[in-house]
Amino acid sequence: MTRIDFYILEAEHGNREQFACRIAEKAYRLGHGVYVHTSDARQAARLDELLWTFKQNSFIPHGIDGASPDPDAAVLIGHNGDAETSAHAQGREVLINLDQQVPLFFSSFKRVAEVIDQHGDNKSSGRARYKFYRDRGYSLETHNIS
Numbered sequence: 001m002t003r004i005d006f007y008i009l010e011a012e013h014g015n016r017e018q019f020a021c022r023i024a025e026k027a028y029r030l031g032h033g034v035y036v037h038t039s040d041a042r043q044a045a046r047l048d049e050l051l052w053t054f055k056q057n058s059f060i061p062h063g064i065d066g067a068s069p070d071p072d073a074a075v076l077i078g079h080n081g082d083a084e085t086s087a088h089a090q091g092r093e094v095l096i097n098l099d100q101q102v103p104l105f106f107s108s109f110k111r112v113a114e115v116i117d118q119h120g121d122n123k124s125s126g127r128a129r130y131k132f133y134r135d136r137g138y139s140l141e142t143h144n145i146s
Helices: 016-029 041-053 120-135
Strands: 004-009 036-037 062-064 075-080 094-098 111-114 139-145
Touching: 004 016, 004 062, 004 120, 016 036, 016 041, 016 094, 016 111, 036 041, 041 062, 111 120, 120 139
Parallel strands: 004 111, 004 139, 036 075, 036 094, 062 075, 094 111
Antiparallel strands: none
């Protein structure tokens, strides 16, 4: 069964996308394939750029699903249900969800990382996602990042 980790960011660690890069880097270094699910193409492009710059001297092979010259890169970024139809997303172990909704395909991953910050919409939709997973019996872990 899929394990769900909620990362609750305090105000000073409130950049969800920056924290998602840290999770992606850790998973990549542990040898896991990662799919980052974003809300839209604009957020996917921001995350693509951020993965190049978020940490000095760090390199994480990544690309945007459907646009990357290397669709088998360790970290794949997509949106709008791309993982359901993308053959390149299949077989990856870790899903990082930056969307406000639970992706329909979440259970095809071994682990799901939900990153929640203190902004109103993100916080309230995070609570709804937590309840969704809990009500379906998934193993939930909460990590308070201060």
